[in-house]
Amino acid sequence: MHTTPLKRWLVGITLLGVILFAAFLWLRPLLSIGGGYAAKHACSCHFLQGRDLGEISTHDLNFSVLGYYSLETRDSFVHASFFGLVDRRAKFLGDRGCVLVNEEKLPLPVGGDAGARKFKKEPALVAPVKFAEALDYGMQPVPGGGARGIVILKDGQIVGERYAPGFDENTPLLGWSMTKTLTGMAVGALVRRIPRDTLGADTGVRRPSGAGDAFAGLGESGFYSSDEPSLGAKGFGGRGAKEFGGRGSEINLADLLHMNSGLAWNEGYGSITDATVMLHERPDFAEFALRSPVIEPPGTVWNYSSGTSNILMEYLRRELGGNQALYAFLDSIFAPAAPSLLIEPDQSGRPVGSSYGWATARDWTRLGQFMLQDGVWNGDTLLPPGWIDYMRQPAAGSEGIYGAHLWLPGPDMPSLPDDAYTMRGFQDQRVIVIPSRQLVIARLGHGEDKVTDFDGLISRILAADE
Structure with missing residues (x-):
């Protein structure tokens, strides 16, 4: 059968259209996640x-396809559009920061006046020159x-500090997964502040057996034992048997803190994974994480998971009675040391315990100092004595590099003394605490992940401190 050139052209155009449409359907989830980010x-x-916004696009959205998204503000929203094919938006909530709209039909959290979170501006300091070479290197x-900012504390005092152009001692900087360590500390603060017999009846968390010993009967560490009440006993039950494959009742707080839950989770960030879907497609991060199936016996396999940190934040929210009470609780723990700290929420209004902590570089360093001082600030005991030591206990299966929401010395930084510990975040955010030298170092910035020579920086700081 003879076909005319026009018919062949129409067939070709139709096939091309079908191919392009199919490609768009295949790419749309990735484009949506990228737009959400x-x-x-x-x-x-x-x-x-x-x-x-233009400067942000040039210097922060400078990887993958993110630079192709056009940005604009409309009222209190920022929109990101990929050639009009995908449009994502985030709303500024005032004193709660920003929230990504992941479900248009659901309400957004309500924030307060942005002025309510204004912190006292700090003056610039003339730091000693002894750390200048290390700062130049960093x-x-x-x-x-x-x-974008490096701060060095020695004996609790700033002895070195440097900022990139456009950033200074009063600029909030994103810590990414350093927020996880704050979540781990917040769990400890709850252990200290709320008597076991006043916790919610559906938690099953028991009062300790020894008055004066806040953690009696809770394991070798003095905190949690293998019979610590499970997720099901904490009010996550009812759906637990289904969602955790009948084994959710075995998961306890210690498992969650040490990333030993046994829950399936893919923390990758280069494609469609549990982590990227949770952060950029779901309105309630903890609810999404709680639907992960159990694939390993709890307490045995280490699997780094942002979902786990958000489950812990949901545990705190339930114990304290809601998001407003949770935010007040977090402020009571961290504001004395770090008044600039803000942990932004997901669409449910819950602080994102995995990823969205902002603070000045100085305040990030002070949070490290807070840990070095065992949770004591200005004479006030805000964490249980010994909680930081508990967080430093290696997690099963982590090869000794991870504790309870806290990183331990590993082969990537051989210059670190054995007593050091670290908050770590995406794109090379770090707060490094070295108790034996009374040093705390914070480095925050932007760039590709895992490209900073931290060992070179640390070795130079330690040499200058001799």
Whole structure:
């Protein structure tokens, strides 16, 4: 059968259209996740740091396809659009920061006046020159960017400090997964503040057997034992048998703190994974994480999981009676040391315990000092004595590099003394605590992940401290 050139042209155009449409359907989830990242990050950088959207696009959305998203503000929203095919938006909530809209039909959290979270501005300091070489080294460019702030504390005092142009001692900086360590400390603060017999009846968490020993009967560490009440006993039950494959009742707080829950989780960030879907597609992060099936016996396999940190934040929310009470609780723990700290919420209004902590570089360093001082600040005991030592106990299966929401010395930083511990976040955020030297070092910035020579920085700081 003879076909005319026009018919062949029409068939070709139709096939091309079908192929392009199929490609769009295949790519749309990735484009939506990328747009969600762009909208949320741009919203936070614009409203919390006071930066221009164009500058944010150039210097922060400079990897993958993120630079192709167009950004614009509409009222208190920041929109990210990929050539009009995908449009994602995030809303500025005032004193709660920004929230990504992951479900249009659900309400958004309500924040307060942005002025309510204004913290006292700090003056610039003339730091001693002894750490100048180390700071020069730490501020060198890395692929994708570089450090935006480095602060060094010695005996609780700032002895070295450096900032990139456009950033200073009063600029909030995103800690990414360093927020997880704050979540781990918050669990400890709850253990200290709420008597066991006043915890919710559906938690099953028991009062300790010894008055004066806040953790009697809770394991070798003095905190949690293998019979610590499970997720099901904590009010996550009812659906637990189904969602955890009948084994959710075996998961306890110690498992969650040490990333030993046994729950399935993919923490990758380069494609469609549990982590990227949770952060950029789901309105309630903990609810999403709680639907993960149990695939390993709890307490045996280490699997780093942002979902786990958000389950812990949901545990805190339930124990304290809601999001407002949870935010007040977090402020009571961390504001004395770090008044600039803000942990942004998901669409349910719950603070994102895995990822969205912002503070100045100085305050991030002070949070490390807070840990070095065993949870004591200005004479007030805010964490249970010994909680930081508990967080330093290696998790099963972690090869000794991870504790209870806290990183331990590993092969990537051989210069670190054995007593050191670290908060770590995406794109090379670090707070490094070295008790034996009374040093705390914070490095925050932007760039590709795992490209900063931290061992070179640490070795230079330690040499200058001799």
